[in-house]
Amino acid sequence: MKKQMVSIATVAILSSTFAAQASADTYTVKEGDNLWTLSKKYNTTVADLKKWNSLNTDFLQVNQKLVVTGENTSANPAPNKPAAPASKPQAKSTYTVVNGDTLSKIARQHNLSLNKLKEINNLKSDLIFPGQVFTVSGSTSNNNNNGSGTPAPPSGGSNAGSYVIKPGDTLSSIAIKTSTSISNLKKWNNLSSDLIFAGQKLVTSGNQSGGSTPGTSPANPPTEDVKAPSGVADLFTEAKKHLGTPYAWGGTTPAGFDCSGFIYYVLNQSGTKIGRLSTEGYYSRTFYVDSPQPGDLVFFEGTYKSGISHLGFYLGNNEFIHASSNGVEITNLNNSYWKKHFDGFKRFY
Secondary structure: OHHHHHHHHHHHHHHHHHHHHHHHHEEEOOOOOOHHHHHHHOOOOHHHHHHHOOOOOOOOOOOOEEEOOOOOOOOOOOOOOOOOOOOOOOOOOEEEOOOOOOHHHHHHHOOOOHHHHHHHOOOOOOOOOOOOEEEOOOOOOOOOEOOOOOEOOOOOOHHHOEEEOOOOOOHHHHHHHOOOOHHHHHHHOOOOOOOOOOOOEEEOOOOOOOOOOOOOOOOEOOOOOOOOOOOHHHHHHHHHHOOOOOEOOOOEEOOEEOHHHHHHHHHHHOOOOOOOOOHHHHHHOEEEOOOOOOOOEEEEEOOOOOOEEEEEEEEEOOEEEEEEOOEEEEEEOOOHHHHHHEEEEEEEO
8 A cells, every 4th residue: 555655646746747847848928928038038049939839920929838948849849839810821822911911021921022912912002901811822813802902891881880999990991991081081080180099989981870971070089088199299209308329239228228228218208108128029019000100110120130120219201210320310211221121110009
C-alpha cells in the first residue's frame, strides 16, 4: 500500500512538472499585447515569434496562444494559428477585408498588381472596409460588388433613414454602407467637416418620413456620455511646444524623444491617458482611415528596419509632426524620403 501511494504521488509531481513546462512554453495574448513587447518579455525576437507560430503578419488576437520558445516547435509548429480571416488567401480565390488592410497590401499577399486587383473587382477607387469580399484570382469578379467595388448595402441601409455611428466609422465607410455619397451625408446633416464621433446619429436619406428635405435635416448632436475626439487643439499646442527637442532612443520626456515616446508624452499631456507602447504597439491599436483628420496617426515602414518603424501626428495640409533623427520637427508628406516609406493614416480604436 505504501509503495502504491508513493507511485501516485510521483505521477502527480511529474504531471505538475509537465503542465508547468507547457505553460512556460506558451503565452495567451491579452489586450494591448504586441509581438515586440512579447519578444522582450521572453528574451527572443519578433522574427522568431513569427517563425515559431507561422505568422505572416504582426496581427495578434486576444486569447490567441503563442509559442514563446523554440524548443518544442517541431512537435507542434503552429498551435496558435489565428482563425481564418487573419490575412491569408482563402481557398476559393476570395479574400475578406479585415481591419488594417489596404489594397496594396492585399495585392502583395496574393501576388497581384494593384491595378490587376482593382480590375478583377471592378474597383474605381482605393477605398475598402472590413467585411468586403474581393476576388483574388485572375478572372473577372463575380462577387457581390455592385460594379464600383463595393458590396451591396446591408439590409435596411439607405431605407432606414438614419445611422448611429460606431467606433471606427468614417464618412466614407458610412456612405458606402448606406448607398449614398459623402457630399450627401454632409449636406443632409449640415456637416462642415468630415469629423464624426461614436454615438452621433446621421441622417442617411434625403427623403425622411416627417417631411425632411435634403439640406434641412440637422445633425443629431452626441448624447452627453459620448465625447468628440477631445483635445486636438490641445494636442497640437503640446506637440508644437517641443519643436527642436533632440532625438533620444527610448526617450519619453522633453529632454529627448524617440518617435513613439513623443506620441506617448504628447497624448498623456493633452488629456489622453495611454500606456508607453512601441511604434508597432500603437500600430496594433489603430485602424486605417481613408480620410485622415488632424490628430490621426501617420505610419511609415522600412525606415531603420523592415516593417512598421516610424509614426507621427497628422496636422492636416499634408503635414505631420514627429520625432526624427533631426529632433521634433514638422515635415511635409511629399518629402521624398517619407513619401517613399509612407504606410498610411490610422486612428485609435
